[in-house]
Amino acid sequence: MDKNNQAIHLKKEILVKVIKAFYSDNFPESTRLIPFEMRPKGSEVPYRCCIYKEREIIRNRTIAGLGYPMEGADERLLLSGYAEGSLKREKPDEQMLTVLELACKGCVPNRIFVTDLCQGCVARPCLENCKFDAIKIVNGKSQIDSSKCKLCTKCIQVCPYHAIVKLVVPCENVCPVGAISKDEQGHARIDFEKCIACGKCVSACPFGAIHEKSQIIDILNKIKQGKKVVAMIAPSIAGQLPGNIYQIKTALLMCGFYDVLEVAQGADITAKNEAKEFAQRIENNEPFMTTSCCAGYNNLVDKHMSEIAKYRSDTKTPAYYTAELCKQKYPDCISVFVSPCVAKKSEAQKNDNIDYVMNYEEMGALFIANKIEVSELEPTPFDVESSREGRNFGIVGGVAESVKAADCNKTDVKPYVINGINKDTIRELRTYAKKGECDKGNLIEVMCCEGGCVGGNACINTIRTATKSINDFTKDSKPICE
Amino acid sequence: MNKITVKICMGTTCFVMGASQLQELMDIIPSKYGDKVEIQGVPCLEFCNVNTESNAPYVAVADTIVKNATVDKVLETIERKLGYGQE
Numbered sequence: 001m002d003k004n005n006q007a008i009h010l011k012k013e014i015l016v017k018v019i020k021a022f023y024s025d026n027f028p029e030s031t032r033l034i035p036f037e038m039r040p041k042g043s044e045v046p047y048r049c050c051i052y053k054e055r056e057i058i059r060n061r062t063i064a065g066l067g068y069p070m071e072g073a074d075e076r077l078l079l080s081g082y083a084e085g086s087l088k089r090e091k092p093d094e095q096m097l098t099v100l101e102l103a104c105k106g107c108v109p110n111r112i113f114v115t116d117l118c119q120g121c122v123a124r125p126c127l128e129n130c131k132f133d134a135i136k137i138v139n140g141k142s143q144i145d146s147s148k149c150k151l152c153t154k155c156i157q158v159c160p161y162h163a164i165v166k167l168v169v170p171c172e173n174v175c176p177v178g179a180i181s182k183d184e185q186g187h188a189r190i191d192f193e194k195c196i197a198c199g200k201c202v203s204a205c206p207f208g209a210i211h212e213k214s215q216i217i218d219i220l221n222k223i224k225q226g227k228k229v230v231a232m233i234a235p236s237i238a239g240q241l242p243g244n245i246y247q248i249k250t251a252l253l254m255c256g257f258y259d260v261l262e263v264a265q266g267a268d269i270t271a272k273n274e275a276k277e278f279a280q281r282i283e284n285n286e287p288f289m290t291t292s293c294c295a296g297y298n299n300l301v302d303k304h305m306s307e308i309a310k311y312r313s314d315t316k317t318p319a320y321y322t323a324e325l326c327k328q329k330y331p332d333c334i335s336v337f338v339s340p341c342v343a344k345k346s347e348a349q350k351n352d353n354i355d356y357v358m359n360y361e362e363m364g365a366l367f368i369a370n371k372i373e374v375s376e377l378e379p380t381p382f383d384v385e386s387s388r389e390g391r392n393f394g395i396v397g398g399v400a401e402s403v404k405a406a407d408c409n410k411t412d413v414k415p416y417v418i419n420g421i422n423k424d425t426i427r428e429l430r431t432y433a434k435k436g437e438c439d440k441g442n443l444i445e446v447m448c449c450e451g452g453c454v455g456g457n458a459c460i461n462t463i464r465t466a467t468k469s470i471n472d473f474t475k476d477s478k479p480i481c482e
Numbered sequence: 483m484n485k486i487t488v489k490i491c492m493g494t495t496c497f498v499m500g501a502s503q504l505q506e507l508m509d510i511i512p513s514k515y516g517d518k519v520e521i522q523g524v525p526c527l528e529f530c531n532v533n534t535e536s537n538a539p540y541v542a543v544a545d546t547i548v549k550n551a552t553v554d555k556v557l558e559t560i561e562r563k564l565g566y567g568q569e
């Protein structure tokens with residue numbers, strides 16, 4: 001879905017308000033007033049039935065902005081109470097996503113529907129072809145009995161007038177692992193046993209009903225307490241804002257971060273280790289290896305695709321190595337991974353070296369609240385300059401290329417890229433695992449998001465322009481294989 | 483007729499709030515209107531300070547400010563200025 005939509009705008013607006021409230025003299029009270037400030041008395045009601053419902057929805061979204069789940073939120077507890085609670089919290093919530101039930105209600109469950117275009121034809125191929133006896137004729141036109149319909153879509157295929165359509169629930173439809181579905185009340189429910197935290201539902205929902213629980217207040221609170229809070233910026237950040245990574249570093253320092261490290265530094269280690277591992281595996285006559293840097297893919301393998309686990313590289317992710325370096329350099333620091341996607345939150349949870357995750361939207365909101373013009377700032381250099389290949393990790397094909405480059409032409413590397421995890425590519429990967437061979441290549445890069453990390457659910461820029469600016473930036477960086 | 487200048491604000495606030503998605507106008511506008519319309523990406527237009535981020539992104543089409551700008555809104559404003567559909 002196009003990212004220039006009101007649902008995404010609203011989410012970001014609320015993040016800015018929450019951060020501004022945190023900076024104000026009275027955080028709890030300023031937070032309580034957010035819905036009133038955004039929908040003052042007498043203001044127009046852009047989306048819902050009345051101003052009270054609008055405010056209630058904003059209130060709920062603010063709860064997610066404060067890092068709490070919206071499901072079963074206590075209606076009696078004022079936002080000020082939530083704000084106070086968020087300051088006392090020591091650990092972020094375990095589940096990363098939360099559903100705004102009030103917004104979710106509007107969308108009907110998956111079903112097949114005969115439109116007015118039905119001509120009531122004599123042939124009635126729909127009736128003829130339905131194996132489940134779900135079509136009946138009412139007033140000369142076809143109708144579907146949803147209690148019998150199995151959503152096979154046969155009738156859609158055979159209708160000569162294209163009069164039958166499938167109404168899909170966007171979040172359910174986009175989830176590659178069937179982890180989300182509507183319950184009896186019509187609310188989307190995420191099954192966290194199955195969820196791989198890919199964030200596709202967050203981007204797909206036209207009501208913006210699925211939120212990440214933000215950790216931004218936890219991070220700002222640590223900064224305020226005077227802790228050494230260090231940001232680790234993922235490679236895809238280079239394409240997110242007007243301004244380069246050196247200026248983004250300056251901006252983050254202005255917001256109170258103690259230091260900023262490039263995750264591309266860890267990506268260099270990943271690429272080198274993975275190249276070694278790959279050469280070893282090929283020497284051992286293994287048919288192929290998949291990359292292991294993408295958190296969404298790793299969750300997929302761990303939860304749903306154990307058959308491919310032995311082909312997945314054992315090398316750690318760039319975030320892993322960077323966080324390790326970060327904690328070596330500053331043993332008493334609080335480390336924050338600055339991320340394009342929600343999947344990295346799940347990785348952070350399993351890694352004691354990563355304390356918090358801030359996504360790009362939250363970072364953008366932070367800059368807005370601080371009135372920072374990134375492109376006008378003086379650049380700040382990094383202690384360690386990363387390689388071109390490490391800096392290209394966030395664009396599709398970049399990881400495989402970097403492993404190939406780090407191998408310095410010693411092994412016969414044939415890269416192949418899975419550009420986005422969906423039901424089809426999952427099937428494809430399963431086939432390779434089952435057959436124990438892949439005819440497309442021997443090094444399979446798997447990217448959960450189409451376009452790579454620049455396609456992550458929390459990215460600000462479009463995939464196309466982000467990819468272009470990363471390429472422009474990295475062409476002058478040093479090569480990984482000297 | 484005078485040339486119309488379209489300025490897309492590329493300041494941080496506007497960019498984060500949605501101007502990133504307006505960059506395709508850089509391709510659409512020249513191919514659609516040729517040299518009747520000139521398009522520029524510009525630094526902060528300062529509207530974000532007056533009107534807050536809530537109405538960003540801002541785009542200036544000649545002397546008209548488009549708030550909460552989208553590709554369609556900007557194109558509509560341009561066509562109004564060009565006098566399309568008024569005859």
Ligand code: FES
Pocket residue numbers: 491492493494495496497525526527528529530531538540
């Ligand atoms: S950033 Fe656009 S008006 Fe300031």
